Amino acid sequence: MKLGCFSALLFCTALLLSGCGAREPQEPAETTPPQTAAFTKESKIKDVKNAPMFGSYGRLLFPVEDAYYSGDTLEELGLTYYSHIDPDETVEIVNTLRERAADGQTIFYDIYTDVEKAADPPKADTGLFFFKGTPGEKFAVCNAGGAFAYVGAMQDSFPHALELSKKGYNAFALIYRPGAQTACEDLARAIRFIFDHADELEVDTDCYSLWGGSAGARMAAWLGSYGAEAFGGGDLPRPGAVIMQYTGLSEYSESDPPTYACVGDRDGIANWRVMQARLEAMQQSRRLADEKAIVAHHCGSSRHCRRRRIHTASPDGRFAYRHRPCPGTRGQRKQQCAGGLFLLVGKRSADGGLDC
Numbered sequence: 001m002k003l004g005c006f007s008a009l010l011f012c013t014a015l016l017l018s019g020c021g022a023r024e025p026q027e028p029a030e031t032t033p034p035q036t037a038a039f040t041k042e043s044k045i046k047d048v049k050n051a052p053m054f055g056s057y058g059r060l061l062f063p064v065e066d067a068y069y070s071g072d073t074l075e076e077l078g079l080t081y082y083s084h085i086d087p088d089e090t091v092e093i094v095n096t097l098r099e100r101a102a103d104g105q106t107i108f109y110d111i112y113t114d115v116e117k118a119a120d121p122p123k124a125d126t127g128l129f130f131f132k133g134t135p136g137e138k139f140a141v142c143n144a145g146g147a148f149a150y151v152g153a154m155q156d157s158f159p160h161a162l163e164l165s166k167k168g169y170n171a172f173a174l175i176y177r178p179g180a181q182t183a184c185e186d187l188a189r190a191i192r193f194i195f196d197h198a199d200e201l202e203v204d205t206d207c208y209s210l211w212g213g214s215a216g217a218r219m220a221a222w223l224g225s226y227g228a229e230a231f232g233g234g235d236l237p238r239p240g241a242v243i244m245q246y247t248g249l250s251e252y253s254e255s256d257p258p259t260y261a262c263v264g265d266r267d268g269i270a271n272w273r274v275m276q277a278r279l280e281a282m283q284q285s286r287r288l289a290d291e292k293a294i295v296a297h298h299c300g301s302s303r304h305c306r307r308r309r310i311h312t313a314s315p316d317g318r319f320a321y322r323h324r325p326c327p328g329t330r331g332q333r334k335q336q337c338a339g340g341l342f343l344l345v346g347k348r349s350a351d352g353g354l355d356c
């Protein structure tokens with residue numbers, strides 16, 4: 001074979017072989033877009049925490065201490081000391097915050113400066129989630145429980161704040177440092193922050209209220225008894241009302257603001273008799289002729305049934321009650337939610353509300 005023909009043959013063979021490995025044009029690989037769609041019960045907790053619209057504070061939606069929560073999805077979320085977490089309400093909470101953040105609203109505020117957080121790193125795990133109500137309306141600060149070991153906000157303060165905002169009140173849910181002293185210091189600082197930024201936040205600082213469950217109830221009670229100044233918040237008015245859920249606190253002061261308390265008579269952690277004795281002692285010490293204790297029997301295991309049963313008390317002292325069934329079947333509700341204690345101590349005003 002002539003050299004020229006051989007070279008041509010090699011060239012054609014190489015050309016044919018090169019075509020053997022060729023592939024059809026491929027569609028560009030899909031990348032995961034930023035979270036813009038609504039969350040669902042199947043949404044991963046880590047995806048909620050890392051959602052771009054939540055910035056660096058998305059991690060504070062759930063306990064900073066990973067050991068205190070379990071589950072991979074919103075539906076599977078579990079929190080230490082709590083049960084009967086309603087996935088639908090969890091989804092509503094994160095979607096409400098998602099929608100407001102996407103709309104350009106500020107839903108989270110730092111209560112400490114960068115300098116303060118650098119000097120004391122645990123302060124970086126604090127802040128206020130804001131559930132805005134009607135501009136110019138009164139404000140409430142909700143404090144979750146967690147035995148001062150962690151902050152169970154998704155079960156014990158976010159739902160309350162959301163419901164209050166639906167009623168028009170400007171509600172804040174505090175993420176605080178675990179520990180009784182540091183928690184109260186953070187609450188005092190949060191109240192100071194709200195007072196200092198009242199115009200920006202569009203809130204009325206007169207006759208504000210403090211809410212809390214379990215450890216958070218103690219925070220609310222202590223700030224009501226001793227004031228923000230006792231915990232470094234400066235000279236600020238005391239709350240107009242304190243709303244407490246399921247905590248075995250016995251101490252009180254004669255200057256405590258009007259107080260509402262609820263606890264289940266089957267709560268295995270907080271003894272309802274301790275709460276009853278405290279409020280009766282408060283009532284006796286104040287000797288108010290028009291002071292009343294309101295006792296009702298509803299959902300007994302209040303820390304467990306909170307998601308489907310809500311008894312609300314308005315921050316201005318005009319307390320309203322509404323009852324929703326506890327979760328589970330009829331038989332389960334009877335077993336889990338039989339009985340409960342609700343007490344209100346305060347001075348009634350002429351219009352039936354409570355004087356601040």
